[in-house]
Amino acid sequence: MSTTNPTHDLACTALSKSFGSVQAVDNVSFDIPPGSFFSILGPSGCGKTTLMRMIAGFENPDHGDIQIKGRSVIRIPPNKRNVKMVFQHLALFPMMNVYDNIAYGLRCVGASRKEIDQKIADVLERVALPDVAKREIHQLSGGQKQRIAIARCMVLNPDVLLLDEPLGALDLKLREAMKIELKLLQHQFNTTFVYITHDQSEALVMSDNVAVMNEGRFEQIGTPQALYHHPASAFVAGFVGDSNRWTGKVIDAGNNNVRLSCDAGFDAQSHTTDTITLSRGDNATVYVRPEHIQVDTQVNADNNNQTDATNALTGHIDSLLFNGANSRVLVRDKAGELIEADVTLTGSSHDPKPGDLVRLSWRSEQALCF
Amino acid sequence: MAGSRAKDAKKLALILLFTPFALWITLLILLPHVGMMVLSLKEKVAPRVYEYGFDNYINFAQEPIYWNTLLRTGSVSLLVTLLALLIGFPVAYYIAKIAGNRTKGALFLLCLIPLWVSDLIRAFGWILLLRETGVISSALQASGLIDTPIEFLYNDATVIMGLVYTVVLFMIVPLVSTLDGMDNEMIEAGYNLGGNGFTVLRRIIIPYAMPGIVAGCIVVFMLSAGSYLTPILLGGKNSSWFTEQIYDQFISRYNWESGAAFGFVLLVFTSLVVWLGLKLSGQTLSSTVAKS
Known part of the structure; x- marks a missing residue:
């Protein structure tokens, strides 16, 4: 003993x-x-x-x-x-x-x-x-x-x-x-x-x-x-908390940063942890939490008005999940997939409504790739 | 209108469902007992001349052999109940708690198999095994353990064994169903909180199974005290079982009045024992036999 x-x-x-x-x-x-x-x-x-x-x-x-x-x-x-x-x-x-x-x-x-x-x-x-x-x-x-x-x-x-x-x-x-x-x-x-x-x-x-x-x-x-x-x-990223996830192929990797060509038809920039080594051509999944996705309702048809965000998508709001301070929108992107994003609803007429065109953006450090 | 019609339909359904039960109770239980009660209060003063009175009961009380037989029947039945509990509890515990789900059903079915053979045939089975020229005696002789054949029949031990064998099933069934309802967590909690095997059995399993134990004991005691075939066939003339006295009064002596009185004495006596048992164990009929 x-x-x-x-x-x-x-x-x-x-x-x-x-x-x-x-x-x-x-x-x-x-x-x-x-x-x-x-x-x-x-x-x-x-x-x-x-x-x-x-x-x-x-x-x-x-x-x-x-x-x-x-x-x-x-x-x-x-x-x-x-x-x-x-x-x-x-x-x-x-x-x-x-x-x-x-x-x-x-x-x-x-x-x-x-x-x-x-x-x-x-x-x-x-x-x-x-x-x-x-x-x-x-x-x-x-x-x-x-x-x-x-x-x-x-x-x-x-x-x-x-x-x-x-x-x-x-x-x-x-x-x-x-x-x-x-x-x-x-x-x-x-x-x-x-x-x-x-x-x-x-x-x-x-x-x-x-x-x-x-x-x-x-x-x-x-x-x-x-x-x-x-x-x-x-597993932890997917099990603890909610996440949006996209699978894809690594097209560029290094220095804890990964660029992924997603199956959903866009390129995603993401960071990764030290313990994960990804190299070009690997299959990988990127996880983004709903609260890290910024939702902008002011979208001009052609521009990607530059923010500090490195990732951006546009889509139409499919539905609004109202839950007071924890409200959420489901946005259908061009590939037809639903993306969850947290929004603050103030009850004013500027609140997003189903059918609106919105721009979703997040920074690469807020995305995690495995 | 629609409401009252639905109410009528409900009433009709209730009546229809209740009728067989009511008929059964009145025609087969209530009426015969009322008849017996009336019969037991009659006494023959001359051929075909009867008077009402308690003479039959007084006769019973004055004749020691009658109430000795009754007490003997009662005490042996209590012993049978105790033995059935001691044998039935581990079996029920095994079926309900230790056996796997699939073996559980098979074991339970195995327990029921003896019921498929009539009481009489089973008693004759015992006779075949136990009589002087029977299987056991011959086998012992053949093996050289004994020189002369032994009669195993016609003693108390054989009667008790035969009765336990017939009634133990009715102990196992209620025990299995109560123990089955006991969450295994309860037993584990008993150990977890520091109890050893004996403490868990005494403080948790038995108190939890108490309704089943009492229900089983009531059924077994009643069956045993009221049984006729087993004591007669296995105990012979020595068995002096009270049902035998009742049979004698009715059939051999053709004294129906006295037989009816004996029947009532047995009914009251067993009810009294059951009541006493419930009082001592702190249970009620509604918490045991009639448990939903």
């Missing part, structure tokens, strides 16, 4: 697990500093649930090591690991009331009655539900159940709390509220939360660090800002 790095609450090294011929988790390594909110973001079936179940001890990894507070837990059964889990459907025990649900774990470790009473009152206070101890589970609302499920784990002072998409079953409004609340709870308890989700907005809003997972591998680990603005791979 190595005790190398006690500065990490949770560290996984070269973790692998396969089911038959399916490689569910493939050589995953990461470590999480104490007291941080870490998310694992990936599409369903990417192996994130398997990864979490290995940390909790319900699955055994084929290779690799899991360390909690610097101690390997590979041979420790799930009920002896100080890792608690909030399950997808919460798994509150319906035949017990709130008090007994929270007391269950304390009784398992043999706490005294007085201690149990004290700790339950304490933890219910912290999740802001001081008066529900005697209630039955079915009398709680969705958000309250959520908080009780967290309280049931936190009362045991875990080193790491795992959360398996616990917001999935809630309706949209509650989900938005719970995102903020979870983040606040994590701050309050100052415990490491590992949150797995397929919902990028949950991951981006709550996390200190996010790992993007795809087909059993970690594509990138970084802060939400880093993932969003500097995706390391095409």
Whole structure:
């Protein structure tokens, strides 16, 4: 047993697990500093649930090591690991009331009655539900159940709390509220939360660090800002946030700049990351976020009135997706493809309307090519 | 107009759907029982001369062999219920929680197969195996383990075994359906929060399965206490099962009045045991047998 790095609450090294011929988790390594909110973001079936179940001890990894507070837990059964889990459907025990649900774990470790009473009152206070101890589970609302499920784990002072998409079953409004609340709870308890989700907005809003997972591998680990603005791979660029994408052939490359002849019939200038090496003739895809595309309604028929933008297209607005401050237009270009671009709608008569001819432009540093 | 017509149609549908049930209850359950009740309160004072009174019940209470048989039937049935639960629970747990989706159906079907053969044939099957010249006795003799043939029939153990065998299925079915409804997450949460296998079983699985356990126990106890064929065929004259007393009163002694009274005593007795069981386990009929 190595005790190398006690500065990490949770560290996984070269973790692998396969089911038959399916490689569910493939050589995953990461470590999480104490007291941080870490998310694992990936599409369903990417192996994130398997990864979490290995940390909790319900699955055994084929290779690799899991360390909690610097101690390997590979041979420790799930009920002896100080890792608690909030399950997808919460798994509150319906035949017990709130008090007994929270007391269950304390009784398992043999706490005294007085201690149990004290700790339950304490933890219910912290999740802001001081008066529900005697209630039955079915009398709680969705958000309250959520908080009780967290309280049931936190009362045991875990080193790491795992959360398996616990917001999935809630309706949209509650989900938005719970995102903020979870983040606040994590701050309050100052415990490491590992949150797995397929919902990028949950991951981006709550996390200190996010790992993007795809087909059993970690594509990138970084802060939400880093993932969003500097995706390391095409998968991350496409999965995190919205993007317009064009495929094409590289006609010129060098110095982190690429010129692409797009299949849609225009040339695009884009930058690229250090890790990607593209050369002339390669197939590549360029990603541009909707908020980076500038929409101009004043278009003269022939000119490309020069802005600092290096990329420009014209097209007609196909439809307007009104959503207050986050409104968006769908523009159909000459090739007939739809391009998404964010617009600010002021409610005046100058707002773009469906059918308008518009010019879309973006700078090459705002485009990313893989 | 249209509204009232729709209402009428709904009413008609309700009546049509309810009729078979109502007929079944009144003609086959209610009427015979009322008849039996009346019969049990009659006493013969002279040929074809009857008076109403509680003599049949008093007779029952005064004759120790009757109520001893009843108590014996009750306690053996409780033992059968307990054994069926102990055997049925692991089987049900395996079917509901451990077996894969495809094997689950096959196993459940296998459990039902004994029902395709009549009670009588199955009892004779046991006799074929257990009698003095039966398969087991002969096999043991042939292997040299015993010198003289052994009679396995006509003792309590055989009766209990035969009853458990007949009723265990009715324990498994409600247990499987309750355990099936239990999310695996619940069990994993039990371990995750620090419970060992025993704690998870005692604090989570059994409380969760309680409605199924109670439903199964009620059905099994009723079936066992009311069974006739198995105790008679496997227990012979020694079985002294209460249903045998009822049969005797009706058929051998041709004392229908007393037989009817015995029938009611059995009904009240088993109902009392079930009520007591529900009270002790803190369950209600609506949360167990009639669970939607």
